[in-house]
Amino acid sequence: MIVGVPKEIKTREYRVGMVPAGVRALTMAGHTVLVETNAGVGSGIPDSEYQRVGAQIISSADEVWKRSEMVVKVKEPIAPEYERMQPGQIVYTYFHLAGVDPELTKTLLKKKVTAVAYETLQLDDGSLPLLKPMSEVAGKMAIQVGAACLEKAHGGKGILLGGVPGVRRGRVAVIGGGVVGLCAAKVAVGMGAEVTILDVNLERLTYLDDVFLGRAQTLASDTESIARTVRESDLVIGGVLIPGGKAPKLVSRELIGEMEPGSVVVDVAVDQGGCIETCKPTTHDNPTFTVSDVVHYCVANMPGAVPQTSTFALTNTTRPYSRKIADLGLVEAIKSDRALQRAINTYNGHITYEAVAKDMGYDY
Ligand code: NAD
Structure with a gap:
């Protein structure tokens, strides 16, 4: 199969859909990999690294798209990429079709593109393995950015999370103990904070x-326990998720x-509407704002700030599936893997994922 890796063109997106290890696995299996010039530079991967493992470096995005049977990306295609998509092509990336420009879905249907969406690739136990690495990154970052916001120069009360001997430690509340919450708590505990x-x-x-062996307090979440803990905290992390719904x-x-x-709040769940009433989405260019003297950090794509880590974390999980599609072809790959089957959002001019069809008002 001919597999294309274009450079991401969304503003401030520095990740890339495939790293040299993924390219090597494909080229050794006899596939052709076309990588656009400088596609990996934002993640610290020069073209020479791709060439070393057998990729062809292509100077134009148009050519990568035109020649590829499968395109592997990170972000959903945006307007300039709509016309680059080829009839019948497979595009393997995050799509979030329910939340993005309806024109994208229309283009996928019109061109009979197969959209293989990272965010709906779901194992039988209900877990979403291609979303997990980004939650891990965001959870760990939440404490890092929260600690910085607590510094006086950033509008915070001027408290060090780990304290020093003789001085109280910072208090951190983590609401939602899933992937984001566990990772946030690990870093907060590691820094020496008092964590709930x-x-x-x-x-x-x-x-x-x-897991924490008494180094973090766990509490059943209800209105009372949240109110008591938040009032006493220096830093509050929002990491709840209601699958398929708003936070x-x-x-x-x-x-x-x-x-x-x-005090500081970091609402990681802001991408699902946020679990803190005063939150609204912000960007890496202007990440914080203040309400009632409380600093709010609500960046909707936190992993974008650490592209080297995020690219490798993401591609570690996406790689086996692109390999499977390349080796077996789309139809056989789907037949052999139910998780991959659930990732198919559009196929041959039809929406094949119920939630997307409903959201877009299409028949399913
Ligand atoms: P997850 O499913 O692993 O964990 C969510 C947790 O929330 C679960 O343990 C669940 O029991 C808990 N929960 C649900 N209702 C609750 C309540 N009322 N009180 C307390 N806990 C409650 O999800 P995750 O992967 O940790 O993701 C959390 C959120 O972070 C999601 O909205 C996700 O989209 C978002 N996220 C944001 C970014 C970003 O850049 N901002 C990056 C990655 C993930």
Whole structure:
């Protein structure tokens, strides 16, 4: 199969869809890989690294798209890429079709492109392995950025999360103990903060309690426990997820007003509407704003700030599936792998994923 890796063109997107290890696996199996010039530079991968493992470096995005049977990307195609998509082509990337420009879906249908969406590739246990690495990155970053926001120069109250001997440590509340929450708590505990994790899932709390061996407090999440913990915290991380739905507003505007001035909230769940009432999406260019003297960090694509880590984390999980499609062809690959089957959002001019069809008002 001919597999293309174009350079991402969305503003400030520095990740790339395939790293040299993925290219090597494909070329050794007899496939052809076309990589656009400088596609990996934002992630610290020069063209020479791709060439070394057998990729052809192509100077024009048009040519990469035109010649490829499968295109492997990171972000959903944006307007200039619509016309580059070829009839019958496979595009393997994040799509988030329910939330993006309806024109993208129309183009996929018109050109009979097969959209293989990272975000709906789902294992039988319901987990979403191609979303997990980005949650891990965002969870770990949440404490890093939260600690910086707590510094006086960034509008914070001027507290060091780990404290020093004789001085109290910073208090961190992590609402939602899933992938984001676990990673945030690990970093916060590692920095020496006093950490409380709140979740509605008691089995998950048991797991977290076992993992942290008493170094983090676990609490059943309800209105009371959230209010008490948030009021006392220096840093609050929002990491809840209701699969397929909007995040519930668990921290009200009123509760934000009861936090000490200079406290910080990082709402990682902002990409699903946020779980803190006062949050609105921000960007890496202008990541914070203040409400009731509380610093808010609500960047919707946090992993974009650390493209080297994010690219390798993402491609570690996407690689086996692109290899499977290249080796077996789309139809056989789907037949042999139900997780991959669930990733197909459009095929041969039809929407093949129920939630996307409903959201777009199409028949399913
Ligand atoms: P996850 O499913 O692993 O964890 C979510 C947790 O929230 C679960 O443990 C669930 O039990 C818990 N929860 C649900 N309702 C709750 C409530 N009322 N109180 C407390 N806990 C509750 O999800 P995840 O992978 O950790 O993702 C969390 C959020 O972070 C998602 O919205 C995801 O899209 C988002 N995210 C954002 C970025 C970013 O850049 N901003 C990056 C990655 C992920």
